[in-house]
Amino acid sequence: MAVVSCGLSVLRSAEHPAGGRAHGARQDDTRHGEALAPEGERPMTAPLTTIPARRGRAARVRRGQRIRVVNTHGTQVVDTWAFAAEDTAEWMSMEASRAYFLKLAPAVGDSFVTNRRRPILTLAEDTSGGAHDILMAACDAERYGLLGVTGYHDNCRDNLHAALKELGLAAPATPSPLNLFMNIPWTADGRLSWGEPVSTPGSYAELQAEMDLVIAFSACPQDILPINGRRGITTEAHFAVI
Amino acid sequence: MAVVSCGLSVLRSAEHPAGGRAHGARQDDTRHGEALAPEGERPMTAPLTTIPARRGRAARVRRGQRIRVVNTHGTQVVDTWAFAAEDTAEWMSMEASRAYFLKLAPAVGDSFVTNRRRPILTLAEDTSGGAHDILMAACDAERYGLLGVTGYHDNCRDNLHAALKELGLAAPATPSPLNLFMNIPWTADGRLSWGEPVSTPGSYAELQAEMDLVIAFSACPQDILPINGRRGITTEAHFAVI
Secondary structure, X not given: OOXXXXXXXXXXXXXXXXXXXXXXXXXXXXXXXXOOOOXXXXXXXXXXXXXXXXXXXXXXXXXXXXXXXXXXXXXXXXXXXXXXXXXXXXXXXXXXXXXXXXXXXXXXXXXXXXXXXXXXXXXXXXXXXXXXXXXXXXXOHHHHHHOOOOOOOOXXXXXXXXXXXXXXXXOOOOOOOEEEXXXXXXXXXXXXXXXXXXXXXXXXXXXXXXXXXXXEEEEOOOOOOHHHOOOOOOOOEEEEEO | OOOOOOOOHHHHHHOOOOOOOOOOOOOOOEEEEOOOOOOOOOXXXXXXXXXXXXXXXXXXXXXXXXXXXEEOOOOOOEEEEEEEOOEEEEEEOHHHHHHXXXXXXXXXXXXXXXXXXOEEEEEEEEOOOOOOEOOOOOOOHHHHHHOOOOOOOOOHHHHHHHHHXXXXXXXXXXXXXXXXXXXXOEOOOOEEOOOOOOOOOOEEEEEEEOOOEEEEEEEOOOOOOHHHOOOOOOOOEEEEEO
């Protein structure tokens, strides 16, 4: 049994992360997080939604609300997208955000902007160690083909579009994602590599909505590269809109 | 008079680069480059097409052909996009390319891939000094608004879509571009800045087509930040399909 070490009673039902290439089953995925506050962190009481292992979820969020994304088991990358509530052709853009905050990675206080240069999300709090990637594409079926997979493999691109569809929405493209908890180190001469997570169980990133928006997540099903840990175990994660 | 110092007789008609915010006029824009070979560089005889100052151009290219993009006056950033010939929803993707060659910037020999992970262009030759950006969004009207411009400002996003329209094509989004000759230095701790060009007049980058494709360029009209040089002078550039 995987013991969740962050003392979150709400997470007891999540002690059996889906491993390997198993599919995460749809379930009653909203619970109340009565104790989502490891020592030294800000307490919160809000409904928690499961992002099932290897699957996506989306939600509507109002301006001023915060979205806490919890790395429940500590090693799970969560691909994250945001779209303007009224127009899914306006989305959080990593290329516009880099031009806005002039960094290769965000830090607390940095705002992401849309492809129309409007602030959409601000990284308001972060207990994860701060490794979040804004350079790499979401994984997709063709990516797994290049990695030697034959047949279908769960992937973040499909998870995004399925999650939007559950809300009755569609997006005209797959924007470059904010890869929460994904550790992509760079060297001074510009080499990139697939790092292991630095986050810990129960750590989280909190994003403040700067406009009414739709947020979408995918618990990345990457089990070949070490981005979800060298054991290739993919797990669920959780989020709460506060 | 701006003297073009690379000894290209073909470029004599280009000795009056458009400056400031003037619009580049459409003209008879194809000439033959009989001497596009500064000392030590590979000679070429091929029709040259002008990318007018502050404007875009697109062209169809067959697999195996090369596209030489000439920084005619030495300081002009050229935003570059490529789309699969048969489907403009498949495009050259900077986020997928970074995952493919695992670098923050391309070098000779590196191939860019599409959002379906297929190689589309390879950087085959480069005499420009090698500063090409793959991190920053194309400029757009909203970007100039943030920079204090009131009213319309030429921009690369509009130039892309206008150039495609001239070929009877449309793209469903504005992909993150390959910004040829654009110098965006990074620091070891991930800070980015707007550098001045390191390229020289007549220097070029040569891209090999790995599939039948449509290539699109915009001579970037950025005259506020120093990416086209501190004087804010925007000029034409040229390309040839070899």
